[in-house]
Amino acid sequence: MSAEYSGNFQEAYFDEVRELLGELEAALLAIEDDPDNPELIGQIFRALHTIKGSSGMFGHSDVAMFTHDIENVYENVRQGRLEISKGLIDLTLAASDQVKLMTGLVEGESAEEAKTRAIMTAAREILADLPDPSSEELAGEAPRKKIDRRLVTQQITFTPEPDIFKYGTKIIPLLNELRRYGECVVVAREGDVPPLEELDPERCRLSWEITLASSKSRDAIDDVFLFVMDDSELRVEQIAEEDIFALGVKPAQIRDLILSGDRLTKDSIAELLAEEAAERAYVPEERSRTSEAADASSVSSVRVKSEKLDELVNLVGELVVVQARLSRISNNREETELFRVAEEVERLTWELRDSALNMRMLPIGAAFNKFRRVARDLARDMGKKASFTVEGGETELDKTVMERLNDPLVHIIRNAIDHGVEPPDERLAKGKPEQGRVHLSASQTEGNVVITVADDGKGLDPEKIKRKAIALGMLDENAEPTEQELFSFVFKAGFSTAERVTDVSGRGVGMDVVNRNIEALQGRIQLHSKPDQGTTVVLRMPLTLAIMEGMLVRSNRTIYALPMLSIHESFRPRPEDVTMTMDKLEMVKVRERLFPVVRLHEIYGHDPDNYDLDKGILIIVESREKSVCLFVDEILGQQQIVVKPLPTYMGGIEGLSGCMVLADGDIGLILDVENLIRRSEKGAGEGGIE
Amino acid sequence: MAKLIMTVDDSASIRQMVGFTLQEAGYEVVEAEDGQKALDELDGKPVKMIITDLNMPVMDGIELIQRVREHPDYRTIPIVMLTTESQAEMKQRGKEAGATGWIVKPFKPEQLTSVIRKVLG
Structure with missing residues (x-):
């Protein structure tokens, strides 16, 4: 424990010792009689x-060491192996005084080490003299074993006793x-799980087979189960x-082996490894012809038109819906069989979905490098000196998102150099x-x-x-906005553009446009x-x-979806x-x-279940500029x-950003929160469509 | 929401130290100075785990463990007992009473958090 850490508790510690010594002495004096x-x-x-x-x-x-010996003496008294005597009481009182001195509770005096040792010797x-000195258990740790960092594979079978939950033990941790130890395949055996009607959820009927590749010793594994070893x-x-995983054995193979029969043994693994080795001996030959070509490009990849990827994602999207049905x-x-198949289809669908989406992901680094050039040229043109560093280039982002981020990022970087970084002489004057x-x-x-x-x-x-916002009539003179609120003016139309006296970018893109681009994504x-x-x-940005x-929310018979990112809270007023x-x-x-209310049913012209706000649900949705309460009939879930x-035949409907297919095949509509909020700003009277 | 852990010890400094370590690790803490007070404190609170000393006045840790294990709302929560190096017999009694695990005093904050991770995940 660091000195600083324990320092917080020292005072409490001293108070406590003082109090305990007081109690100790009182008890010692009372026990004499x-x-x-x-x-x-x-x-005592x-x-x-x-x-x-x-x-x-x-x-x-x-x-602690000093008191340990005295405590041991009293442990024996408690056990009836030793009787209280005048000598013992004297010794204990002396020990109490000594602790006072050792902890510095007596001002101006400190403990003599010789005295300390004398008391400890007396206690020992x-x-x-006692028949069985059972107190010497702490006689040092076991000699350190040589640490072997080689990875081995161990098969762990864990069969908890059925009552394990009654000891508060949780299996998942x-x-x-x-899993933290190394690569790990965990298979649960259902064993004798009774049918649902007879199931006692407080009894554990499962057992686990864990195949673990790690450098951990048997002791370390035992340590994980330290608290459950007794009866399990x-x-x-x-x-x-x-x-074995490094040698090419796949987790699925292990899973299949375990589920098909018995415990994994050395033999079954050896067999698996032999198969694997045979396969590998064969493959390199096949590959050798193409390996040179692959080396040349260092990454083996296939170029695909991005429309094809979009198409794939689209199809997967439809598959997800059918699968849900x-x-x-x-x-x-x-029907158990149908259930199993449906489960398998579900698993595969999600895997397919993930890998299809993954194909659209690109490391952001390539785009970042373009900005390096932008920054360099701009700094040079403006007579400024600025280093440009990047970090996290390996982070992956959806291709479309990345493409559409380009302009906003260029603008932000230009701003940083144009308006942020000062000219060299100014920087030097500021001591930077x-x-x-x-x-x-x-x-x-x-x-x-x-x-x-x-x-x-x-x-x-x-x-x-603030001054500018007031001058532009965007802020009341007496208002006291927070810093964040003030910064948000930078994103308002007509604010940042007016600011730019030296418009190097020449694009006429203000921060308001940047903001809108980001929110559109x-x-x-x-x-x-x-x-x-x-x-x-x-x-x-979303991935x-x-x-x-x-x-998902409902208004009348239509299902709408709101992006979670823009939801602040929901409540019934x-x-x-x-x-x-x-x-x-x-x-x-x-x-x-106060939040303005936007009635979803009014926008789309249908009747709600009930017109009273307190009979439906209000959802606070927010954009950078402001927040409104969206009135809907019901929240269906996330x-x-x-x-x-x-x-296309639905194109151009106000306030919608897309649609989705619901599990029952119906269409749901995805709300464009930004647009809804802007709409509400125009006021109720107009009800206008842009 | 942060999980709520109860620490029971007659030593205020240990309670503080355990409490501080738990809060640092992102848990919320409720303290009690003996077994009886611990039972009183539980009182419907969403306590997810108890860390208790064994030697305490009024009601010791062993009885506290037994009583919690009989409590309709809390009987399956993890209980970790604080023992000293050589209290083998106490540890055994604690286990029989239904303790989930133990921590040997003196311990470092990391040891405490690692045990909590072991039993709470």
Whole structure:
């Protein structure tokens, strides 16, 4: 434990020791008259025990060692092997004083080591006189074994006792811990799982076969099952002296072997390895003819027109829908065989979907390199010095998303150099290095790709933005917006374009257009900035546009989907929170903020289940500019949606970005939140279509 | 939401240390200073795991484990006991009472979090 870490608890520790010593002394004095009182013996023992425990924890190992011996003496008293005597009480009182000195509780005095040792020796002598010195269990760790880092394959059979759940044991964490050790195939045997009606969910009837390739010893594996070893059965057998997965054995082969029959043995594995080796001996010959060509291009790939990939994804999307229908049918019928097939189809479909989407993914690095040139040329033209660094080029992103990110990123990088990085003399005057820095990075987090462009230039000046927003009539003079709210003006139409006095880009693309492009890609843009430290633009993009995490909602008989990224929360309003403004706009108050209400049924001209807001559901959806409450009849749930373009005959419908096929074959509509919000800004009276 | 873990110990400093380590690791913590207080504290809270000392006044750790194992709402939650190096007999009694696992004092914060990961996933 670091000194800093334990420092937080030192004070509590000292208080505690002082208190415990007080209790200890009181008990010692009381026990003089009542030497057989078990309660007093218990108190003394507990005080010593706790002092020892805390001292060990908080870095006072000398105190812990010292108290350990005394505690041992009292352990024997508790067990009835030793009697309380005047001598023992004196010794313990002396020990108590000594602890006080050792922990510095007596001001101006410190412990004499000789005294400490004398007390410890006395305690040990008492213990040594006892018939069986069982307290010497800590006699050092077992000698360290030589560590062998070679990978071996072990077969672990784990049969928990049926009552294992009653000890609070959870199986999955154990398996996960094994997975951390190395490549691992886990197969559960159903064994004697009874039919559902007779199933007792609190009894464990499964057993597990785990094939693990790792460098871990038997001891390390035992350690995983440390807490469950007693009544459960654990068998560990080394089945190969190497990592069988590295030798080409596939997890599926292991799974099949285990499910088809018995335990894996050395022999069955040897057989598998022999087959594998034979296959490999054969293959290289086949390949040798083409290997030179492959080396030349270093990556073996096939060029495919991207329309063909789109077509493939589209077909897979339809397959997903049909598969969902199949699963539903099979769930409604109690036919095991049909169920199995449907399950298999489901698994394959999802795998197919993943790999089809994967084909559209490209590492972002190639695109990044183009920006290097842009940055370099621009800096040169403007007489600025700026280094341009990239990071995370291996991050993969959907091809379409990447292509459509190009213009916005160029613009952001131009901005960083044009408006961010200062001219060299200005930088030197500020005490910054002459050369500025623009850093472009990408990383993947939870289904999103995060791209950041960071510069170390002059940053945004919130005050300046505020003054300008007021001057442009976008902000009330008395308003007190947060910094983030001020930064969001940069994205408003007519704001950033007016700002650009030196428009190097000459494209007439303002940050408002950047923002709109990003949001059209279901992405999010955010600004962080500190005056004179620089600006960071963060883009959060979905991995792909073909699949979207969506919330399904219903209004009348139509099913709509909302991108999860734009949903803030959903709730049923109380009637008293609904108000009407003077321009007849419905507003809902949520935690002291007012949100305009957008009635989905009004936009698409049908009747809701109920016109009262408090009978349906409101969903707060947000874009950069603002948030509104969308009124729908019902929320149906969250699911992954395969996005399809709107058929041409439906083209041009306001507020829709695409459609999807629902599990029952019906069509659902995907809402374009950005568009809906812009619509609401025009006011209810117009109800206009662009 | 962060999982809620209860730490039971008569030593305030150990409670604090365990509590701090758990919070650092992203858990929420509720503390109790003996077995009885622990049972009182449980009271419908979504406690996902208990870490308890064994030697405590009023109600010791063993009885606490037994009582939790009889509790209709909490009987299957993991309970980890804190023991000292050579309390082999106590450990055995704890296991018989239904403890899920144990941690030997003194321990480092990493050891504590690794045990929690083992039993809570």
